[in-house]
Amino acid sequence: MLSSNQPSSIATFLSGRLLLQEEIPFPLSDSSDIQYLPGILTKHHRFFCQRCGNDQKERFAVFPCARCGQMCSYCRHCLMMGRVAGCSKLVRWTGAEPPHEGEGTLHWSGRLSEGQSAASHAVVEAIQRDGEQLIWAVCGAGKTEVLFRGIEAALLARKRVCIATPRTDVVLELAPRLQKVFPGVNVTALYGGSLDRHEYSPLVVSTTHQLFRFIEAFDVMIVDEVDAFPYSYDASLQYAVAKSRKSQSSLIYLTATPNETWQRECRSGKRPFMKIPARFHRQPLPVPAFSWCGNWKKAIEKGRIPANVKEWTVERLQAGKQALLFFPHIESMEKALPLFQKFHPAIEAVHAEDPHRKEKVALMREKKLPLLLSTTILERGVTFPNIDVAVIGAEDDVFTESALVQIAGRAGRSADFPDGEVRFFHYGKTKAMAKAAAHIRQMNKEGREKGWLDR
Structure with missing residues (x-):
């Protein structure tokens, strides 16, 4: 003490x-x-x-x-x-800040794609001038790597950096990645129950909720997944981000799916942005296929899975291909879980309040789960290298255009496995479904036009 x-x-x-x-x-x-x-x-x-x-x-x-x-x-x-x-x-x-401990040189031997390199320069420039910058990059473009040079420039200038994200899962994945490439500084990870909560560090990865406990702390504020719930809907989280920044500081936003207002501001020149419409591995984004599956809720209530959902699941199990299957609500997912476990006992389900959430995600990464049922909690921020993805009940209001684009973005992220399949099982097509597919096709079109895709 x-x-x-x-x-x-x-x-x-x-x-x-x-x-x-x-x-x-x-x-x-x-x-x-x-x-x-x-x-x-x-x-x-x-x-x-x-x-x-x-x-x-x-x-x-x-x-x-x-x-x-x-x-x-x-x-x-x-x-x-x-x-x-x-x-x-x-x-x-209100006194002097403690001196920075450690050394902020980047230790990373990877190479950036053309799109990543352009965005990286924009981030460095914004940090050097204490400016604002939006990085609009498709899912799997390698947004984290885009930040590396900017973070290095900040740390070497003795600036304090925070990467804020709405979800604990992202903090848990991002903090060790940053610690690996910045071994000379202590990276702290802040989330509910975090052991790092009272440590001082020049490089912080935090949930947006934890920023309630900060004031005028950071010279560089990076907000990841700025469109994600709950940050995009909760004014208090936006207040927390603003309160945590110093009066003279830089602000970097990252997203694959900016809202319509921000997109208009980008087009009109009111918001500085850099767009990366292609993944680093130069392969196109998987475009979702739509499959009508009837009244899936009623089927699950009666103890059965819609025939085409069952067929899709069995095909993946027989091929040894891991998959994520998203549900709109916990209740229907938990009723469906025992039905899926008849196909394979290792199938699990996860949601935001699940006390074993971290362990299940780790098992999925270790390829010990063939299929993981999930609510939208895993729509972003977690990466499994070789998976197919499906949504059951894609017509539900919870599946906005942004959510569906993010879910589709879970597939095909690895250079070794760029061709994951995405399927939207539905009981009636929605505008959100159509807009999500159009969004993905448009990004592929722009990537080809820039010469950033090989096919």
């Missing part, structure tokens, strides 16, 4: 952070470098949570508070990270 007569240790612990006073495991001194902020303010006759930015009346409540002895307001929106009440104090460090 740290003591109050260790200012450098206090700076290391608190620098860039915004923590509840009760989260700090040592007594605080009366240093002028420690600032106390009220947890909840009143702005324009409305409550405002200084940690998460919540100002929605229905997301506040009151409770009998033992600390202040009154009925005290508190923020329900970020309650899972510890209660911010009306009498709470948030603590931040």
Whole structure:
């Protein structure tokens, strides 16, 4: 435990952070470098949570508070990270940052494709000028490698870098990859339950939720999968990203599927962007095939799998080809799981609240699962080298154009296996399905026009 007569240790612990006073495991001194902020303010006759930015009346409540002895307001929106009440104090460090430890040289011998190289230069330039840049790259284009030179430039300039992503799975996959290519610095991974939560590091990979605990911490903020749920729908997560950046800093966005507003801004020149319409291995994106499967929900309720879904599954099992099968909802997936396990007992299912989620994804990577049923939790951020992909119930509202493009992007990512099959099983075609297929065809067309595809 740290003591109050260790200012450098206090700076290391608190620098860039915004923590509840009760989260700090040592007594605080009366240093002028420690600032106390009220947890909840009143702005324009409305409550405002200084940690998460919540100002929605229905997301506040009151409770009998033992600390202040009154009925005290508190923020329900970020309650899972510890209660911010009306009498709470948030603590931040306003003194000098601790010195960067380690050396930020990139150790990577790979080569970038033409598209990756152009995007990499754009990232470096944005970081050097503290600017903003969108990298619009197809699934499997190699967005992580595009960041390497920019991260190196930042670390060598003693800048602090954060890569923020909506999902824990992406943090768990990305952090060890970055640690491997930047062995001279300590890469910290922040997510719910993370052991790295109180470490100071010049290179941080974090879920967007964990950024509630930061303030003016980062010189470079990279937001991965900026279109993904929940970040794209939750203003408080966007507030957390903005709050975590220094006033002079760079902002890099990564996505395969920018929303329509951003696409218009790109076309009109209002948003700086770099587009990579082809994968690094120069093979086209698999275009999804549509297959009508009837009332699949009713079939599963009656204990059977639609005939063409069954045929697709058995073909993969017989060929020894791993596959992902996406469901719109947990309930229907869990009812279907025992039906699929009749084909092979090692078939598993995974969803966001699954306590064994990490282990199941690891088993899939180790090729110990022939087929993994999943909700949209695995639509992005995880890579299996040689898989086919299908969606059952592709007509469901949960499968937006963006989600379907991302799901299709799970197939054919490896240079050794670029031809994965994608199938959308449906009970009626939707605009989202048609737009997803058109999006993929358009990217392949642009890739060919640039000479970045071999076929």
